[in-house]
Each structure stands twice: as structure tokens, then as C-alpha cells.
Amino acid sequence: DAGVIQSPRHEVTEMGQEVTLRCKPISGHNSLFWYRQTMMRGLELLIYFNNNVPIDDSGMPEDRFSAKMPNASFSTLKIQPSEPRDSAVYFCASSFGLPQETQYFGPGTRLLVL
């Protein structure tokens, strides 16, 4: 099993540019989570999907952030326009969607906005 796949692994962009982060969950998993990790704020849940439907997006910082899951094998997190304070490591995780199930994390995308 390839695990959760995220791309790109590193992204450097300039303030104001659009950034798109991609995630492929583990096959058969029906829940997908997007997290952001920074030194200042730790690990934050941004949004999670169950069966491709957004269940809780209360962690999305503001309207500049949007997430989609068009099918069971692909999700995107978009930031438009990006700002320096968006610099962080963004993780995608997937699970079988039950509270007792383990979340499997991808390797993360390290984003730097200049």
C-alpha cells in the first residue's frame, strides 16, 4: 500500500499567488482530513470529509482557503491569494471514517509564502 500521497512535497511561492495542495487517500478509506501545523499554533484541523462530503470546515481560517473532494481518491486544498502567514506544513490524513479507526497521515506539504 502506498499510503497517503501528497503533492507537492515543498512549495515556495510569492504573496498573492494561488497555491493548490493535492492529496490521494488510502484506497478504501472514506474519511479525509486536512491539517495545518506551525510552531506557533501546533496541529490544527482545517476541514474533514466523509464519503466526499465536507462535514466540518470550522477550522478553515478564512475565505481564502477552500477544499474539494471530487471523488474518493482525490482532494485539493487551495489558498487564493496566499499570504506569508499561511507558511506551514499541511498534512492530509485518511481513515475508515469511524471514531475508533486510526488516521493515516501523508508526509505533508511544506509551504513557504514569501
Add this chain to the structure above:
Amino acid sequence: AQSVTQLDSQVPVFEEAPVELRCNYSSSVSVYLFWYVQYPNQGLQLLLKYLSGSTLVKGINGFEAEFNKSQTSFHLRKPSVHISDTAEYFCAVSDQSNAGKSTFGDGTTLTVKP
């Protein structure tokens, strides 16, 4: 609502010494409890989890944790640590009220010194 408190943000310890990382949780219903580990520049991975049954749970790499319902705690222990255990450790809780969403603590950085 559920919450997790990791009582120590940093724990320095010498190699081969025992270690305990403390975690307290709050929830109004029955819970499932997890410990995840994050090595530098990697995503989180599961160490162990408590679902039901025996309150002593054994995980990978010689770690174990004990579920204490009366004290609402789930402390992580290892009798003898190695340099390679240096990492950040996250306690997490979930319950039946969420579709697989877990609430994570702020993390404890374990530093093992030679």
C-alpha cells in the same frame, strides 16, 4: 465536546532512562484514545490506541499506555528510551459523536540525550 491536555510541552531525558508522557482528556461519552508519534520532517503515525477491554495497551517500539477512566488519563510510558525515540508525541481522543474526527493535544516533544 471533547478536549485533550498534554501536561508537558517538552520532556528531556537521558538514554536508557524511563519516561512518562502525560495526557488528560475530557468527554461526555465513552471515548477512544490514541497516541501518535511524529519524527522530524514526517507525518504522524500511530503508536497505540485504546478502544475497550484491558486498560493497559501495548504499542510499537516498546511503548505502552494505561487508560484510567476515573482520572480521565491516558499516560504513555516506556521503561528505557533510545536516542531514536526523540520525536513529538500527540495524544488524541475521539468518540461516537464524530464521524471519525479526533481531537489532538498540543504535543509533547521528547528529547533523548546520550
